[in-house]
Amino acid sequence: MTIAQKKERMTAQKSFIFGYLKSVKTHPSAEAVFNEVKKKLPNISQGTVYRILNNFKEKGEVLAIDTKDNVHFDADISDHAHFICEKCGNVYDVMAECSKCGILKNKKTKVGSINKYLINFYGVCKNCK
Ligand SMILES: [Zn+2]
Ligand SMILES: [Zn+2]
The missing domain is CATH 1.10.10.10 (Winged helix-like DNA-binding domain superfamily/Winged helix DNA-binding domain)
Incomplete structure (x- = not known):
């Protein structure tokens, strides 16, 4: 070849x-x-x-x-947060809930403005509960 x-x-x-x-x-x-x-x-x-x-x-x-x-x-590299299940290890998108949070909506903190973010939440998913 x-x-x-x-x-x-x-x-x-x-x-x-x-x-x-x-x-x-x-x-x-x-x-x-x-x-x-x-x-x-x-x-x-x-x-x-x-x-x-x-x-x-x-x-x-x-x-x-x-x-x-x-x-x-x-492959979705837009700003969004993830929920990681500590039991099964699955990773879920949690965008809707996060968009209601003031910091993420306004992209501003007291320290400066936000260009991008990476947030991981850890817990137990519905399927494992
Ligand atoms: Zn799970
Ligand atoms: Zn994702």
Whole structure:
């Protein structure tokens, strides 16, 4: 395989993974992304998937949310907060409730104005209660 062909394959893999991340709200772990992507691209290796995800993360194209025992990926990089379940490890978006909070709505604090934020809430989700 030539370098050009390799590059082309990598680009196709990258856009497939990005498309998958964009299509879900489940904040999948790298392993979950790999298992899903493998169904469509059976020849892709775990290492490649991990490398691509890391690359997205470094470029700020996706969010990486650290939980107790995993890293979860989110292609939605707009300001929003997450709820992390301490039992099942699932990551949920909690935007609606947060938008009612004065600081997040006005993007201002006494110290200065807010450009972006990352908020993680920890608790036990409905499914685990
Ligand atoms: Zn849970
Ligand atoms: Zn999210």
